[in-house]
Structures are given as structure tokens and as C-alpha cells.
Amino acid sequence: xxxxxxxxxxxxxxxxxxxxxxxxxxxxxxxxxxxxxxxxxxxxxxxxxxxxxxxxxxxxxxxxxxxxxxxxxxxxxxxxxxxxxxxxxxxxxxxxxxxxxxxxxxxxxxxxxxxxxxxxxxxxxxxxxxxxxxxxxxxxxxxxxxxxxxxxxxxxxxxxxxxxxxxxxxxxxxxxxxxxxxxxxxxxxxxxxxxxxxxxxxxxxxxxxxxxxxxxxxxxxxxxxxxxxxxxxxxxxxxxxxxxxxxxxxxxxxxxxxxxxxxxxxxxxxxxxxxxxxxxxxxxxxxxxxxxxxxxxxxxxxxxxxxxxxxxxxxxxxxxxxxxxxxxxxxxxxxxxxxxxxxxxxxxxxxxxxxxxxxxxxxxx
Numbered sequence: 001x002x003x004x005x006x007x008x009x010x011x012x013x014x015x016x017x018x019x020x021x022x023x024x025x026x027x028x029x030x031x032x033x034x035x036x037x038x039x040x041x042x043x044x045x046x047x048x049x050x051x052x053x054x055x056x057x058x059x060x061x062x063x064x065x066x067x068x069x070x071x072x073x074x075x076x077x078x079x080x081x082x083x084x085x086x087x088x089x090x091x092x093x094x095x096x097x098x099x100x101x102x103x104x105x106x107x108x109x110x111x112x113x114x115x116x117x118x119x120x121x122x123x124x125x126x127x128x129x130x131x132x133x134x135x136x137x138x139x140x141x142x143x144x145x146x147x148x149x150x151x152x153x154x155x156x157x158x159x160x161x162x163x164x165x166x167x168x169x170x171x172x173x174x175x176x177x178x179x180x181x182x183x184x185x186x187x188x189x190x191x192x193x194x195x196x197x198x199x200x201x202x203x204x205x206x207x208x209x210x211x212x213x214x215x216x217x218x219x220x221x222x223x224x225x226x227x228x229x230x231x232x233x234x235x236x237x238x239x240x241x242x243x244x245x246x247x248x249x250x251x252x253x254x255x256x257x258x259x260x261x262x263x264x265x266x267x268x269x270x271x272x273x274x275x276x277x278x279x280x281x282x283x284x285x286x287x288x289x290x291x292x293x294x295x296x297x298x299x300x301x302x303x304x305x306x307x308x309x310x311x312x313x314x315x316x317x318x319x320x321x322x323x324x325x326x327x328x329x330x331x332x333x334x335x336x337x338x339x340x341x342x343x344x345x346x347x348x349x350x351x352x353x354x355x356x357x358x359x360x361x362x363x364x365x
Contacts, residue, residue: 032081035074037088039065051093056105058093062086063194064111073188107234107271108243110196115184117177117208124170130163134180135205137212140170144214148175149221149361150205150250152198152228157182160328161225165354172358175215177205195230195262195273196243202231203246210248221361222253226293226322229258236278251364252281252311254357257290257322260298274301274312281311283360285353287320291341292334315356317349325350 040061044050050058066082069075075082118136127138139146149169151162158180166176179201181193202222209215224232232253234240241249260274274282284302286295295316305312323329323343330345 029075029081032075033084033088036062036066036069036082036085039069040085040089047089047092050089051095056109058089059086059106059109060111062089063109067111067193104272107194107273108196108239109194110200110244112181112185112193112197112200114204115179115181115201117205121212121214124167127163127166127170130158130160133163133166133178134158134183135177137175137177137209137215138166138170139175139214140173144175145216146173146175146214147216147219147221147361148177148209149223150202150209151176151178152202152222152224152231153179153181154226154228154323154326155193156226156329159326161326161350164325165223168354169358172362174221174358174361175209177209179205193227195227195234198224198228198231199234199240200244202228202235202250203241203244203248206246206248206250217248219251219361219364220248221364222250223256223357224253224258225256225325226258229255229293230262230273232282233258233260233273233284236280236282237275238277238279239275249280252283252361254283254285254360256285256353256357257287257293257324258284259286259290259293259295260284260301262293263297270297274298276301276305276308276310278305278310278312281360281364282313283356284312284314285356286314286316287322287324288316288318289320289341290322291336291339292322313360317346317353320344320346320349325353 040050041047043061062082062085066075115135120136122136122138124138124140127133151165153162158178162178166178169176181198181201187193206220209220210217222232222235232255235250235253240246261270261272263270284298286298288295298314302312302314317324321341321344322334324346326343327345329343332343334341334343
């Protein structure tokens with residue numbers, strides 16, 4: 001499976017699964033469908049028991065089973081096949097097509113077990129290797145209390161660019177917690193996760209930070225990249241806190257090369273990531289040439305939200321691609337349908353995006 005960061009994997013997950021009972025936009029591999037289908041029936045040999053579960057429970061079972069099999073590389077096209085397996089199970093249960101309300105709820109689907117965060121406070125001097133970066137708190141010099149930033153990684157997991165961003169935030173006076181959604185769970189890089197998993201992990205990181213005496217509990221922020229940027233959009237909505245049982249909210253979030261919705265093609269359904277009910281400040285930083293998560297999905301939504309008085313902010317970088325800050329991936333060729341995009345590291349854009357992020361956080365004292 002490709003290690004690419006976003007749309008092809010994530011859109012397939014999030015747009016195929018809600019089409020339970022509807023026609024599929026992409027063909028599923030029959031052996032993969034059967035593997036997922038059989039795995040669900042293995043857990044529920046009495047289909048009637050499965051059918052009596054609430055929609056949310058059935059959805060979570062199919063998603064969790066599919067994600068487990070994807071991580072084990074037992075299915076070749078987990079997202080489309082998972083959707084088709086779910087559709088067949090739904091049909092056998094005698095259930096109709098999924099409702100619009102249930103479709104909207106899909107974006108909150110998360111099935112992974114909670115992460116465990118390192119309780120040790122580490123200093124900026126300890127931040128020398130990305131292998132020690134995940135799920136630990138790093139602070140600037142001094143006793144605090146410090147404002148803090150949770151960093152959510154791309155679909156490619158933790159890589160060198162996040163070490164750079166962690167150091168930049170520490171230099172600006174923020175404590176930093178980079179969430180590793182993959183490593184502790186044994187998920188292989190690029191396996192593809194629902195943005196909801198990243199958002200839920202961010203909330204758990206928030207709870208961990210709030211428990212630390214050296215953290216300013218009123219100034220905890222989140223910033224995400226690609227997959228993590230979708231999480232940033234989700235976190236702006238009060239529905240996210242309700243869905244995940246969060247005990248607090250982020251003061252503001254920043255989405256780097258993300259978008260406001262996921263859509264594989266014009267023939268598939270669009271699933272909103274940013275919603276009009278958002279009540280937390282958000283900054284969307286987007287790339288004009290991004291075909292993975294096209295900025296077009298943010299318009300006219302952002303203008304409409306701004307006109308309604310929402311604290312939404314955005315900047316579109318011209319002639320810029322997805323992954324503008326990832327020197328380690330510069331030159332990677334991403335393909336979607338008949339389009340291609342070559343990742344291009346842009347030091348000036350990366351510097352400007354970081355400056356905008358820190359200035360945005362500093363607005364909220």
C-alpha cells in the first residue's frame with residue numbers, strides 16, 4: 001500500500017463506507033471483501049445478534065475489523081472492500097440505505113484503543129531524535145506554566161519535518177506533544193486511518209497535558225499536517241468533544257495542507273471535515289496545486305462561515321504542493337485518477353506557515 005498522505009486512502013475510507021447499501025464508486029476485490037465479511041461473522045456467528053446492534057456499533061465493528069486486517073496486510077484494498085463488506089452485511093440484515101444523519105456521524109468513527117502518554121517532562125535539550133519524539137511532552141527552559149501545542153502527524157506517520165516543527169514551537173515558548181498514532185499500535189506507515197482516530201488521539205493528548213502543573217490549561221492548541229489537518233478541522237466542531245467524550249477543548253487549531261472535506265471524485269459522496277457549527281478558531285493553510293486534498297472543498301464554506309461571524313481564517317499558497325515542509329519526501333510523485341503531483345519542498349512556504357501558525361496561537365492569550 002502506498003505511503004501517500006491523504007486523499008486516495010482517506011477518501012476511499014470515508015466515502016466508500018457511508019455508501020452502505022448504495023452503489024460503490026470503485027470496484028472492490030472480492031477476496032478482500034470475503035475476508036472482512038468472514039471476520040465480522042467470526043465475531044458474530046449469529047448474524048441476528050449483529051443486526052440488532054445500533055448503526056454506530058455495526059459501523060464501528062466493520063471499521064475496526066477492516067483496520068485490523070489492513071494493518072496485518074490481509075486485504076489488498078481495505079477501504080473499498082470494507083465498505084462493500086459492510087454493505088453486504090447491512091443488506092443481509094434487511095436494513096435500508098444509510099441516512100444523511102448517519103452519514104454525517106461517520107466522520108466521528110474511531111475504533112483504536114487509547115494511547116498511553118509518557119508522564120516524564122522532557123527538555124528541549126532532549127529533543128535530538130524523531131524516535132523519541134512521539135507521545136512525550138517537551139518543554140522550553142523554565143518552570144512554566146507554558147502554553148502547549150499538540151502536533152498530529154500525516155498518514156505517513158512521524159517523520160523528520162515534525163522534529164523541525166517541534167523545535168520551532170519550543171523556541172517560540174510552547175510545550176510540545178507530538179502524537180504518534182501508529183507506533184504504539186503496530187500500525188504500518190501509510191495504512192490509512194480515519195481522521196477521527198487522529199482527532200480522538202489529539203483529545204487524549206489534551207487531557208494528558210491538562211493534568212500537568214507546568215502547562216497553561218487555557219492555552220493548549222493543536223496543529224496537524226495532512227491527516228492531522230483533517231483532525232484540526234474536526235476538532236473545531238463541538239460535536240467532536242461530544243463524540244469522543246472529551247473533558248476539554250483546544251483553544252484553537254491549525255490545519256497544514258488539509259482541506260474542509262474529503263471526496264474521491266465527482267461521482268462519490270463528499271464527507272465534511274470542517275462544519276458550519278464550528279466554535280473554535282481555526283487557521284487553514286492550503287496549497288494551490290494540491291490534488292490530494294484540494295482547497296476547492298473549502299469554498300464557499302469558509303466565506304460563508306466568516307460572514308456568519310465564525311473565527312475561521314485561511315491562506316492559500318500559490319504554486320505550492322501538498323507536503324510543502326517535507327524535505328524528506330520532496331520529489332515523491334502522487335497520482336490520482338488522471339492527475340499527478342510531485343511533492344516539492346519549499347523552505348520559504350514552510351517558514352511562512354510556521355510563522356503564521358505561531359502568530360495565530362499567540363492571538364489567544
